[in-house]
Amino acid sequence: MLNKNDIRACLDTMAEMFPDAHCExxxxxxxxxxxxxxxxxxxTDALVNKVTKNLFEKYQTPExxxxxPIEELQTDIRSIGLYRNKAKNIQKLCxxxxxxxxxxxxxxxxxxxxxxxxxxxxxxxxxxxxxxIPAIAVDTHVERVSKRLAFCRWKDSxxxxxxxxxxxxxxxxxxxxxxxxxxxxxxxxxxxxPQCPECPLLxxxxxxxxxxxxxxx
DNA sequence: AACTCGGGGCA
DNA sequence: TGCCCAGAGTT
Numbered sequence: 001m002l003n004k005n006d007i008r009a010c011l012d013t014m015a016e017m018f019p020d021a022h023c024e025x026x027x028x029x030x031x032x033x034x035x036x037x038x039x040x041x042x043x044t045d046a047l048v049n050k051v052t053k054n055l056f057e058k059y060q061t062p063e064x065x066x067x068x069p070i071e072e073l074q075t076d077i078r079s080i081g082l083y084r085n086k087a088k089n090i091q092k093l094c095x096x097x098x099x100x101x102x103x104x105x106x107x108x109x110x111x112x113x114x115x116x117x118x119x120x121x122x123x124x125x126x127x128x129x130x131x132x133i134p135a136i137a138v139d140t141h142v143e144r145v146s147k148r149l150a151f152c153r154w155k156d157s158x159x160x161x162x163x164x165x166x167x168x169x170x171x172x173x174x175x176x177x178x179x180x181x182x183x184x185x186x187x188x189x190x191x192x193x194p195q196c197p198e199c200p201l202l203x204x205x206x207x208x209x210x211x212x213x214x215x216x217x
Numbered sequence: 218a219a220c221t222c223g224g225g226g227c228a
Numbered sequence: 229t230g231c232c233c234a235g236a237g238t239t
Binding site: 045 | 231232233
Binding site: 041079080081084 | 224225
């Protein structure tokens with residue numbers, strides 16, 4: 001595994017490659033952020049943004065989502081896929097926010113995880129983006145990049161990836177690190193067709209060197 | 218750890 | 229057409 005200094009060098013390079021890396025699902029308030037990120041599972045962020053644009057004009061409060069029949073909410077988010085479960089989760093989530101949290105999105109990762117449709121990744125995004133609490137949300141991009149660059153072990157679980165990153169990255173940089181790695185993973189270190197030949201991190205990348213060697217044969 | 222949900226985007 | 233997508237829940 002890479003040491004702290006090498007990891008820092010990688011992250012600095014990612015920062016140069018994507019200086020404006022940010023949360024593309026960022027919205028005006030914690031409530032809208034929870035909805036947007038919960039909707040984003042197994043779906044592109046562009047599609048989520050297309051849906052939430054109209055959604056957030058129509059619904060502003062948890063009560064608003066509960067005042068329509070489930071079928072109507074399903075229709076409103078139909079184009080993102082998995083819409084039946086997600087519509088059901090949103091209404092249950094709104095019910096819990098009202099009944100258990102005074103209508104306020106909790107600023108606590110473990111409390112957020114109790115909400116339906118909110119897993120560890122979504123909860124980490126919400127606390128870090130909406131409440132400025134240090135957290136590293138490990139999604140498919142962060143996991144893939146961490147493993148290719150040997151920030152962690154290849155066979156690590158998602159939770160182990162998160163723990164390793166928290167150990168090797170200064171706390172005050174967790175949130176930006178998450179965003180940089182996502183941009184790097186999405187636009188450069190892509191799942192199917194990584195841009196290894198033109199990657200500035202190739203010298204430090206175990207997987208990249210392996211891929212380059214394999215492509216020469 | 219493996220499986221399922223799912224419409225849209227893209228090759 | 230076939231494959232994949234800022235995951236989560238269940239078994």
